[in-house]
Amino acid sequence: MTYFKNRTFKGIAPAVSPRLLNEEYGQEAENIGFTSGTITPSRVDSADSTFSAASRQSVFIYRHRTATGSSATTPRQLEWDEDYVKAVHSPLATDDDEYQRVYWTGSGTSGAGTNYPKMASQAVAIGAGSFYPSASYRLGIPAPTAAPGTSISGTATATQEPDSVSYVYTYVSAYGEEGPPSAASTAIDKTDGETVALSLATFPSGSYNLTKMRIYRSNTGSTSTSFQFCGEISSGTSFNDTVASTGLGEVLPSTTWVGPPDDDTSKYPYGPLENLINVGNGVLAGHSGNRLCFSEPYLPHAWPVQYRLTIDGTIVGLSATANGVVVLTDTVPFFVSGVDPSAMTAMQVDVMQSCVNKHSIVDMGEYVLYASPDGLVAITGTTGQVVTNGLVTAGQWNSEFKPELIKAFLHEGTYVAYWKDGSSYGGWVYNPKAEDNIISKISLSSEVRGGTTDIGSGNVYLIVGSNAMRYQGGSTNKTAKWKSKKFLSELPISMGWVSVNAAIWPTALADAITVKVYGDGQLSANYQIYSGAAVSVTKIVTVAAGKFVIDGVSQDTLTLKEGSTYTFDQEDATNANHPLRFSTTIDGTHGTDGVEYTSGVTYSGTPGVTPGAYVRIVVPTDAPTLYYYCANHSGMGGTANTSLSSPYIMRNGSTDTNLYEPIMRLPATVAQEWEVEVETKYEVTETCIAQSIDEIKAT
Structure with missing residues (x-):
């Protein structure tokens, strides 16, 4: 005798013939989480918040301190119309950045002069307005465009050899961010007894939030010709230097602290900084064209030119790993590492796979995943591999998995991808945590335009319509679908039975587990099975147009199971003067010889x-068919069929059959190739088709 039993379930491997699949793999796997080895339906997504416009394409969950001195953080939703805005929190620790700044690239319009890297403090980002960020500033502090003017006055100190000095000055923001210096003034001779009056250029126009100017003076009388701090002003454009040579302060720190590439096309013909990421150790990274750029550690406004590398190929996107930066290009990937941004080295990764879509790049922690022409690629350091090899062919990858169209996210160690192709939508999940790499698909009815992973909670938030939908955030399950491999018998046979086991059984037909059996590709059986055990159910009753409306359905035909308890909630005001009652006669006491049923x-x-x-009925054993009606008015009610209480109920077409085990008889069909398909909102732990019932019951 022959039987085929599944107790372990995995995802799909379309590269393998359905006949040659390992028993645990399926031809179809949709809306399933496979971490437990069972068919575990994914939860539905939940609407977490609403966007201020349906045009949003990028979102970031910005977290700031809930209160001063508190380690708790409060999430805020930052949203943009532009596609692929990349935002990061301050590279300083939350407690170290008193302004709790956030930085981003990719927002704004070139023609409008707003397409440049941006930043904001908490007060600016979540200030006034109907959505966040409320406002922003340019990232980076400009250098003054003119050298300081000087004039000297006073009496020279006769006993002092004059120093040949010159001056530079810098702009400083309200957050203490200092920019690069101006050009140096013409050198003049000065002794301590003389005063040098400096005239400085006004703050430039633009969104910089500048509040101070710092003045530095060279001191050739010392062992160094560096510029040293002389003083600062917070208003005006004049400064009088009366500082003695021995009174000069710190050496100018910001000589190389230029801002990141911006919208100045004369300097940056390949455009402003984009694809901003946090590399770690206080360093941010991004790129302009094929030039990879790094910030000064813990100074995200400073992007020295010396910290820039030219990459061979057009950069598509970036991702950080534990010990470096993965640079994905239109040719081959590179791994960039070093002990400091000033000493970074680019090495080609040992996999010849380009990146076809920047939205596919996901930082998985110790490695990076991205979409290539041949499959999903994982990179760790200088090592790479196509992890979908053996599961998906290159042709299937491009036609079914839409690598050039996906938008992908990290969720609890899995890679979640969504795509839109014309008017079609879909998605899939790659789970590298399982014993074998597992792929399953996601059913989808609306476009996912973008999304983000909240680093604080690990939740993924998807942009769907005007809503931020939390991935698998709902309390109910999607309908999971799993179809087995094609089981092949040596000779054509007739399978007599099919069984399914569930961890928890549904108690209503609407949630029943559907089991389909195919023989030689033809549908042989289509059953729905659910628990017949006693339940406790509440139904909401209202009245409309002179009829009872049960759970939104006017004069609904009900099925009441023996031993189960049904509570008919009549709190709604429309029930006034309409007491619901039961009878064994149509329309109850309004019909011929009708009496009220009270058991x-x-x-x-x-x-x-x-x-x-309320009205409550505990359905007695052997209860007859009942009818519900209004005690005061005729024609308001409907039918309440009663059914036997049994462990399971099977629906075949429109016929219900009581079962004492979840084992169902198959129609007489002779075939050589057999398949089982399950659709369920409940966890399924086993399926089996067999010639005899004893084989199903065998362990």
Whole structure:
């Protein structure tokens, strides 16, 4: 005798013939999480918040301190219309950055002069306005465009050899960010007894939030010709230097602290900085064209030219790993590492796979995943591999998995991807945590335009319409679908039975587990099975157009199971003067010889008047077909069929059959190739098709 039993379930491997699949793999796997080895349906997504416009394409969950001195953080939703805005928190620790700044690239319009890297403090980002960020500043501090003017006055100190000095000055923001210096003034001779009056250029126009100017003076009388701090002003454009040579302060720190590439096309013909990422150790990174750029450690406004590398190939996107930066290009990937941004080295990764889509790049922690022409690629350091090899062919990858169209995210160690192709939508999940790499698909009815992973909670938030949908954030399950491999018998045979086991059984037909059996590709059986055990159900009753409306359905035909408890909630005001009753006669006491049925029936309160008013029935054993009606008015009710209480109920077409085990008889079909398909909102732990019932019951 022959049987085929599945107790372990995995995802799909379309590269393998359905006949040659390992038993645990399926031809179809949709809306399933496979971490437990069972068919575990994914949860539905939940609407977490609403965007201020349906045009949003990028979102970032910005976290700031809930209160001063608190380690708790409060999430805020930053949103943009532009595609692929990349935002990061301050590279300083939350407690170290008193302004709790956030930085981003990719927002703004070139023609409008707003397409440049941006930053904001907490007060600016979540200030006034109907959405966040409320406002922003340019990232980076400009250098003054003119050298300081000088004039000297006073009496020279006769006993002092004059120093040949010159001056530079810098701009400083309200956050203490200092920019590069101006050109040096013409050198003049000065002794301590003389005063040098400096005239400085005004703050430039633009969104910089500048509040101070710092003045530095060279001191050739010392062992160094560096510029040293002389003083600062917070208003005006004049400064009088009366500082003695021995009174000069720190050496100018910001000589190389230019801002990141911006919208100045004369300097940056390949455009402003984009694809901003946090590399770690206080360093941010991004790129302009094929030039990879790094910030000064813990100074995200400073992007020295010396910290820039030219990459061979057009950069598509970036991702950080534990010990470096993975640079994905239109040719081959590179791994960039070093002990400091000033000493970074680019090495080609040992996999010849270009990146076809920047939205596919996901930082998985110790490695990076991205979409290539041949499959999903994982990179760790200088080592790479196509992890979907053996599961998906290159042709299937491009036609079914849409690598050039996906938008991918990290969720609890899995890679979640969504795509839109014309009017079609879909998605898939790659789970590298399982014993074998597992792929399953996601059913989708609306476009996912973008999204983000919240680093604080690990939740993924998707942009769907005007809503931020939390991935698998709902309390109910999607309908999971799994179809087995094609089991091949040596000779054509007739399978007599099919069984399914669930961790928890649904208690209503609407949630029943569907089991389909195919023989030689033809549908042989299509059953729905659910628990027949006693349940406790509440149904909401209202009245409309002179009819009882049960759970939104006017004069609904009900099925009441023996031993189960049904509470008909009549609290709604429309129930006033309409007490619901039961009878064995159509329309109850309004019909011929009709009497009220009272077995197992209790009442509480006055319908439509008393809060919590209800009618409750515990359906007795062998209860007849019942009819519900209004005690005061005819024609308002409907039918309440009763059914036997049994462990399981099977629906075949429109016929219900009571079962004492979840084992179902198959119609007489002779075939050589057999498949089992399950659709379920509940966890399924086993399926089996067999010639005899004894084989199903065998361990």
